[in-house]
Amino acid sequence: MFFEHVNTLHMKVTKQTRTTIRRVAKLLRKMYHENAILLYSTYKFDYNVNMISHSLPFNYESISNDSIANVIIRHINYKNYAYLDEMKHYMELYNFIGIQIAKRAIEMDIEAIDIQKFSQIIEEIYTIIQEEIDKYKLPYLEDYNEHFMRAVYNSIVSSVDYDPDLYDAFCSTMKYIGSDGYFAMEFSMIETDNDIVEHIPGYAFYINGIDPHYITDLNTMEIHIDYPVVALINDHFDSAESLAKIMQWSIDTEIPVVLIAKSFSYVVEEMIKINFDKNKTKVYPIVFIHDNSIELFEDMAVLTGSRVLSKETGWNGHLNLMDLGRCDKIMIMRKSCILYPSLNRMNNILERVHAIKSYLEHIKNKEKDKEIILRLRERIAKLQGRVAIVSVGGHGRYNREYRRDIFRRLVSKIQDVMQSGWLPNEKIIVTAVIEKLNTEKQKYPKMELEYTMIDIISSVLDEEIQYSKNKNAFQKLLRSFVKGTDKYLNKQTGPQFIHKYGIESYGRFSDTLKLAIDAGLLWLTVAETIKEDEKQLR
Numbered sequence: 001m002f003f004e005h006v007n008t009l010h011m012k013v014t015k016q017t018r019t020t021i022r023r024v025a026k027l028l029r030k031m032y033h034e035n036a037i038l039l040y041s042t043y044k045f046d047y048n049v050n051m052i053s054h055s056l057p058f059n060y061e062s063i064s065n066d067s068i069a070n071v072i073i074r075h076i077n078y079k080n081y082a083y084l085d086e087m088k089h090y091m092e093l094y095n096f097i098g099i100q101i102a103k104r105a106i107e108m109d110i111e112a113i114d115i116q117k118f119s120q121i122i123e124e125i126y127t128i129i130q131e132e133i134d135k136y137k138l139p140y141l142e143d144y145n146e147h148f149m150r151a152v153y154n155s156i157v158s159s160v161d162y163d164p165d166l167y168d169a170f171c172s173t174m175k176y177i178g179s180d181g182y183f184a185m186e187f188s189m190i191e192t193d194n195d196i197v198e199h200i201p202g203y204a205f206y207i208n209g210i211d212p213h214y215i216t217d218l219n220t221m222e223i224h225i226d227y228p229v230v231a232l233i234n235d236h237f238d239s240a241e242s243l244a245k246i247m248q249w250s251i252d253t254e255i256p257v258v259l260i261a262k263s264f265s266y267v268v269e270e271m272i273k274i275n276f277d278k279n280k281t282k283v284y285p286i287v288f289i290h291d292n293s294i295e296l297f298e299d300m301a302v303l304t305g306s307r308v309l310s311k312e313t314g315w316n317g318h319l320n321l322m323d324l325g326r327c328d329k330i331m332i333m334r335k336s337c338i339l340y341p342s343l344n345r346m347n348n349i350l351e352r353v354h355a356i357k358s359y360l361e362h363i364k365n366k367e368k369d370k371e372i373i374l375r376l377r378e379r380i381a382k383l384q385g386r387v388a389i390v391s392v393g394g395h396g397r398y399n400r401e402y403r404r405d406i407f408r409r410l411v412s413k414i415q416d417v418m419q420s421g422w423l424p425n426e427k428i429i430v431t432a433v434i435e436k437l438n439t440e441k442q443k444y445p446k447m448e449l450e451y452t453m454i455d456i457i458s459s460v461l462d463e464e465i466q467y468s469k470n471k472n473a474f475q476k477l478l479r480s481f482v483k484g485t486d487k488y489l490n491k492q493t494g495p496q497f498i499h500k501y502g503i504e505s506y507g508r509f510s511d512t513l514k515l516a517i518d519a520g521l522l523w524l525t526v527a528e529t530i531k532e533d534e535k536q537l538r
Contacts, residue, residue: 101520
């Protein structure tokens with residue numbers, strides 16, 4: 001039963017949960033029959049959450065954590081939210097496959113599903129799909145970088161919407177960040193199509209705004225601090241006594257002090273402001289707002305040589321000079337802060353990067369929560385200084401949001417191509433998968449569940465690319481690609497090969513199919529469980 005699946009997610013099955021799941025299933029069946037269901041895509045996330053919540057006896061914000069509606073929302077999207085957000089160029093494929101698998105299984109009225117067996121069959125089918133996809137995977141070659149950039153751009157942006165400024169910004173960003181770098185997006189404050197890309201060779205993190213008291217550059221409205229000492233406080237800081245000693249030391253030595261903490265008491269904040277204005281002390285408070293604060297504080301400790309202070313680890317609340325570290329420069333902007341490490345910390349930074357990469361390699365095939373993997377990659381990029389800040393222009397908010405969305409998709413796709421390799425366009429690779437599934441399907445009797453599920457997935461993929469209507473053309477294209485793979489390694493014909501067959505990112509495309517099949521299984525499991533549960537209540 002699905003309630004057992006919920007328990008594996010550490011969720012309690014309450015009376016409210018059972019009531020909610022029945023209402024959700026009723027709504028799902030209604031939407032299936034009307035063919036109007038939209039799976040939760042990230043760019044329509046709020047709309048779809050509201051659509052579900054309106055059918056429930058309470059608002060989404062008040063749904064308790066043990067509610068099955070919350071499980072559905074989080075399992076399909078929230079758990080992979082950051083990852084799906086980077087896969088928007090495959091979101092239509094994800095939505096279509098997930099919806100159709102569940103819809104067709106419901107229409108076939110599959111009775112008394114053994115969830116464990118069902119999940120095992122789905123896993124076996126996906127293994128077949130993955131093995132077939134692997135046959136057509138080609139490596140990324142640095143020599144063709146310019147052609148890969150152009151091919152990725154053409155795969156996402158149509159020739160009608162060609163945007164040379166956005167393409168130039170895309171190329172500039174990739175020059176700075178490479179395959180494993182990180183970028184942050186900002187909206188341009190003026191209406192212009194010009195996009196500004198700035199390379200950040202330091203460690204960037206978000207802050208809770210900037211206080212105008214401390215601005216040093218009136219042109220950019222930023223704070224630039226050279227050769228400061230740094231305190232890292234992963235806690236609330238309220239020790240006015242120790243602050244006074246640090247201030248006096250700063251006045252005597254003329255060395256600026258930067259305090260990075262989760263929060264400051266009112267007394268501490270006012271004390272810093274008053275002395276900054278009257279005594280010209282150079283003490284700057286920064287409020288750190290990240291959720292995974294301990295990891296980022298530890299990273300900054302490696303960059304500066306500071307000690308991470310926290311009451312959970314026995315810190316008594318007082319700040320000592322021995323706790324401070326140093327860096328070459330700190331730049332504080334409107335929403336972010338950039339820390340530039342000293343050269344003598346490079347060996348420590350390289351050791352930290354190596355440790356995180358080793359941990360990433362250890363968990364990336366085990367960890368199902370893609371957001372954790374993305375967070376680790378972001379930390380590696382920041383430690384290496386492979387960060388870019390991109391200010392996206394545009395005329396009107398909608399145009400700026402559209403250009404920003406396209407830009408994120410471009411960077412996500414090319415980075416995955418660089419890291420995991422590439423596949424030919426969707427029509428070629430899906431054709432190969434359909435033919436493989438049709439061959440596998442013949443191994444089972446028609447009444448078997450294996451035959452039924454392979455047939456459902458195969459027919460859904462068929463409908464996605466209109467395979468049956470264009471079968472001969474697609475098969476010819478597939479054979480042409482297989483015969484021509486030798487041309488890819490030839491520098492004379494390689495670029496033409498890339499542009500002829502198009503490009504899909506291997507990692508993102510494979511994960512899209514797996515997530516979509518999982519989503520379809522979850523929707524189907526919910527509906528079938530409710531059907532069974534309703535029978536027991538009669």
